[in-house]
Amino acid sequence: GDNKWTMTMMARDADTGNLRWGYQKTPHDEWDFAGVNVMMLSEQKDKAGKLRKLVTHPDRNGIIYTLNRVNGDLVRADFLDDTVNVWTHVDMKTGIPVRNPEYGTRMDHKGKDICPSAMGYHDQAHDSYDPDRGLF
Numbered sequence: 001g002d003n004k005w006t007m008t009m010m011a012r013d014a015d016t017g018n019l020r021w022g023y024q025k026t027p028h029d030e031w032d033f034a035g036v037n038v039m040m041l042s043e044q045k046d047k048a049g050k051l052r053k054l055v056t057h058p059d060r061n062g063i064i065y066t067l068n069r070v071n072g073d074l075v076r077a078d079f080l081d082d083t084v085n086v087w088t089h090v091d092m093k094t095g096i097p098v099r100n101p102e103y104g105t106r107m108d109h110k111g112k113d114i115c116p117s118a119m120g121y122h123d124q125a126h127d128s129y130d131p132d133r134g135l136f
Contacts, residue, residue: 001028002024002027002028003027003028003029004022004024004027005022005024006024006026006029007024007025007026007027007029007033007034007035007061008022008023008024008025008035009022009023009025009035009039009055009057009065009067009072010022010023011055011069011072020071020072021071021072022072023065023067023072023074023095024095025057025059025061025063025065025097026059026061026097027096029061030104031061031086031116033059033060033061033116034060035057035059035060035061037057037058037059037060038057038058038126038127039055039056039057040055040056040057040127040128040129040136041053041054041055041069042054042055042056042129042131042134043131044134052068052075053068053069053070054066054067054068054069054075055067055069056129056136058080058127058136060116061086061087061097061116062079062080062084062086062087062115062116063077063078063079063080063084063087063090063097064076064077064078064079064080065077074090074092074095077090077092077095077097083115084115084116085100085102085103085113085114085115086099086100086103086104086114086115086116087099087100088100103115
């Protein structure tokens, strides 16, 4: 199955400790990406000009996730660059990255030129955010 609480970003209520939301980045993580990278907080305007509280996470699975940090809704999911090929895209309704079968792991298939590799794409190095320019 999905192994629901692996590769998952979670938010807890700081006062009660209760879970507010959870978002699984790589269901059934067959690569063991772990997804322990930095999570950056920002406040950015949406297309309507409304300020939103966001959390952005560049993941070892090759995808940069941006979520509404209040409710956990997925706002954006972009490949780190065009070499990422284990996914075809991220389904924005379900939030699930869609696997590319040509680059998947299975016993009857010899995958070649897989990106990201088993080591992952974005490792534990920290990123930075410039609030004046709205750029990471």
